[in-house]
Amino acid sequence: MSKLLYGIVFALAFILVSANIGYELIDAVSTWNLSNYIKIFKSFGKRIVQFDMFTVLLTGGIIGVLYVVLKWLYQLLFVPMNRVRLIEEVGYIREVDRMSKKDMANLVQKRKNMGKPPPVYPNGWFAVAESRDLKKGESKSYSILGLDLAVFRGADGRAHVIDAYCPHLGANFAIGGRVFDNCIECPFHGWRFSGDDGKCKKIPYSSKIPETARVKAYNTLELNGFIYVWYHAEGIEPTWQPPEIEEITKGQLVFGGRSEHYINAHIEEVPENGADISHLAQVHGPIMAAGVDLRDTYNRIWEFGKHEWAGEWKQLPEGHIGQLNLTHGLKLFGVHIPVLDMKVQANQIGPGIVYLTFESSIFGKGCYLQSLAPVEPMKQKIVHQVYMHWSVPMCIRKFFLLGEAIQIERDIMIWNNKKYESKPVLTGTMEDQMLAKHRRWYKQFYSENSPTLHQSKKDLSW
Ligand code: FES
Ligand SMILES: [Fe+2]
Known part of the structure; x- marks a missing residue:
């Protein structure tokens, strides 16, 4: 619809400017004189006939360039970033020229030595969707943690997460199901299920509702722009909750955009990166301009700039939180630039x-x-959202997100091609000991029935 509108505005502007009647039209509007309008349209007809090709092309060109520049400026200054990279778009090196990126990614994933990874679905809160993706009365289908889920937002604005398949004949609620109050209606035969307890509340053609007509309704939490769902392999109720970030709720920190990436690796590899201090200089030392391909980041062109990191990782008294404290500095031509110093604190809250x-x-x-x-089992979705003070211009907020995305894409190149090393060879240094500490800490998120790679292995190609 908006494209059609743009088209109409563009065509109108083109005709008006080409026929050079813009000024006359403004005159007519300002004087409210009907005879002026009539004159304009008469002369407009004549001029259209008299167009010469050069004027038409020149005017079209100017309007086209103006449109592109204005649109670009508008996007840069007012529209949050949305950087989405599919699995094959980051972190693979094409070995055969004519092979598609997708085939290459698939090949690497299939032949990769998976190592002996821990269970593939740890226990905790996981984002199933982002709040902005789900309007009132809307339902969507998601698959995470080996579960097919229907996520919907009820009439009172609360988000619900239930098993996707209807116990009647197995239709997927989120594919065509309509929302009524806090229930979702199955698109196949119209049974309605509550998002609160998963029980069937109505069958259009039966006054009796079978006792077993219910689906699993998951513990759901909507916080800081995400819809989280609780997963526990033993069916244990939530033992902790992620905290609310008040600056976001109160609107002091505002949205600057999001990035979405996919990673072919075991889930623990990603948080482990936060405790891996020694990779920071190696992978994240080169400046942003050096890009994301690890074969090029040490190109001599970019040697004039360097990020410097120092920090440590520790477990907080709340057992499920691991904390990384970092200081960041930037050197340009060997000179430290103090105004670009940053203090960073990352809380890993569960897995x-x-x-x-x-x-x-x-x-x-x-x-x-x-x-x-x-x-x-071995493919992760990772989303980053950035929030900064409302007075910081959108383009700066986006720049910060881009910086984060570039750094994560370098990590993805490592993750996509590595195996999970269950018995790493570590030095006795503080850096490597933090890795060992992280592995011990992370074990708390696995339990007796956490599914292993072997148990959950489906076809891993796509
Ligand atoms: S399959 Fe859902 S109502 Fe029949
Ligand atoms: Fe990293």
Whole structure:
């Protein structure tokens, strides 16, 4: 619809400017003189006939360029970033020229030595969707943690997550199901199920509702722009909750955009990166301009700039939180630039959530929210949202998100091609000991019935 509108506005502007009647039209409007309008339309007809090709092309060209520039400026200054990279778009090296990126990614994933990874679905809160994706009365289908889920937002605005398949004949609620109050109606025969307890509340052609007509309704929490669902392999109720970030709820920190990436690796690899201090200089040392391909990041062109990181990882007294404290500095031509110093604190809250706050001397406090969830046993979806003070221009907020996305894409190149090393060879240094500490800490998220790769292995190609 908006494209049609753009088209009409563009065509009108083109005709008006080409026929050079813009000024006359403004005159007529300002004087409210009907005879002026008639004159304009008469002369407009004549001029259309008299167009010469050069004027037409020149005018069209000018309007076209103006349109592109204005649209670009509008997007840059007012529209939040949405950077989505599919699995094959990041982190693979094409070995055969004519092979598609997708085939290459598939080949690497199939032949990769998976190692002996821990269970593939740890216990905790995971983002199943982002709040902005689900309007009132809307339902959507998602697959994470080996579960097919229907997510819908009821009439009172609350989000619900239930098993996707109807116990009657197995239709997927989220594919065509309509929402009534806090129930979802199955698109196949119209049975209605409550999002609160999963029980069937209505069968259009039966006054009796079977006792077993119910689906699993998951513990759901909507917080900081995400819809989280609780997963526990033993069926244990939530033992902790992610905290609310008040600056976001109160609108002091505002949205600057999101990025979405997919990773072919075990889920634990991603949080482990936060405790891996020694990779920071190696992978994240080269400046943003050096790009995401690890074969090029050490190109001599970019040697004039360098990120410097120092920090440590520790477990907080709340057992489910691991904390990384970092200081970041930037050197240009060997000179440290103090105004670009930043303090960073990343809280890993359970296996699927990171709230990372940073304090920049120029732009103040900001926050990256990271959600991580397995969409397949060895394939993760990772989303980052950035929030900064409302006074920071949108283009700066987007720049911060781009910086984060570039850094994560470098990590993805490592993750997509590595195996899970269950018995790493570690040094006795503080850096490697933090890795060992992280592995011990992370074990708390696995339990007796957590599914292993072997148990949950489906076809891993796509
Ligand atoms: S399959 Fe859902 S109502 Fe029949
Ligand atoms: Fe990293």
